[in-house]
Structure formats: C-alpha cells, structure tokens
Amino acid sequence: MNNKETVKIELSDNLISLWEDNDESKYSELERELHNSDELIMFLCRYQKDRWEAESIDHIEVEPTKLHISYTINFFSGCKDLDKDDDATISVDYKINTTAGEIEIIGDPIPEERSTFEEF
Incomplete structure (x- = not known):
C-alpha cells in the first residue's frame, strides 16, 4: 500500500493574506500557527x-x-523510556490552498509495523 498520509489544517485569515501577498513573514507565521x-x-x-x-x-x-518537524514522543501513559531518545523528526511536503484557507500536509506512507491503529 503506497498511499501517502495527509492532513488538512485550517489556517487563519491573516496567514492566508500573507500568503496571497507573498509577504516575507509568511513562513514564520506558518511555523507559529502549526506549532500549536x-x-x-x-x-x-x-x-x-x-x-x-x-x-x-x-x-x-x-x-x-517542505516542512521539517522535530517533536517529542512518549508512551501513552506519559512515561518516558529512559533508554530511548525522546524526540523524532519528519520531513513532509505541503501545499497551501488560499481559496479553501488551509494547508495540506503530505507525508510518506506509514509502514505496517509503525501503525498505532493496531488492537492492544
């Protein structure tokens, strides 16, 4: 299965305006909105x-x-594995749709062995 993982996230009107105007601050504003x-x-x-x-x-x-994202991971219970590095990185593609006011983030397919949607 080679389907890419995607998510669409609504963006603020302010950011869409910056994008339409090709304002220099559009990238830092995008980072700020996605960070939260x-x-x-x-x-x-x-x-x-x-x-x-x-x-x-x-x-x-x-x-x-492209977005290069560094993030912290933990066990579902909130416990940290002291033998494991508690951060991860991922690089994903993205497209801004100014008409819809959203960003589409496109990641690689998820390998079967990495799926979190398995039965426990």
Missing part, C-alpha cells in the same frame, strides 16, 4: 509505533514546499 496545532500532533502520532505518541512539537523549519 492539535491536528498536526494527531498526524505525527500516526507515525509512532506500538503505544508511543507524539506529545509536542519542538521546532518546525519551513521551506517553500
């Missing part, structure tokens, strides 16, 4: 295996068509 996005956290959780989940976004580097 619950939808982006849920998208990142899809890439964690077993009972691990994305907890918070640490940093987002925004390029014209």
Whole structure:
C-alpha cells in the first residue's frame, strides 16, 4: 500500500493574506500557527509505533514546499523510556490552498509495523 498520509489544517485569515501577498513573514507565521496545532500532533502520532505518541512539537523549519518537524514522543501513559531518545523528526511536503484557507500536509506512507491503529 503506497498511499501517502495527509492532513488538512485550517489556517487563519491573516496567514492566508500573507500568503496571497507573498509577504516575507509568511513562513514564520506558518511555523507559529502549526506549532500549536492539535491536528498536526494527531498526524505525527500516526507515525509512532506500538503505544508511543507524539506529545509536542519542538521546532518546525519551513521551506517553500517542505516542512521539517522535530517533536517529542512518549508512551501513552506519559512515561518516558529512559533508554530511548525522546524526540523524532519528519520531513513532509505541503501545499497551501488560499481559496479553501488551509494547508495540506503530505507525508510518506506509514509502514505496517509503525501503525498505532493496531488492537492492544
């Protein structure tokens, strides 16, 4: 199965205006909006295996068509594995749809062994 993982996230009118005007600050504003996005956290959780989940976004580097995201992961119970590095990174593509006022984030397919949607 080679389907890409995607998520669409609504953006503020202010950010859409910056994007339409090709304002220099559009990338930093996009980073700020996505940094606090619950939808982006849920998208990142899809890439964690077993009972691990994305907890918070640490940093987002925004390029014209790519996002490089660093984030913290933990066990569903909130416990940390002291032998494991508690952060992860991912690079994803994105498209801004100014008409719909949203960003579509496109990630690689999730390998079967990394799915969090298995039965416990």
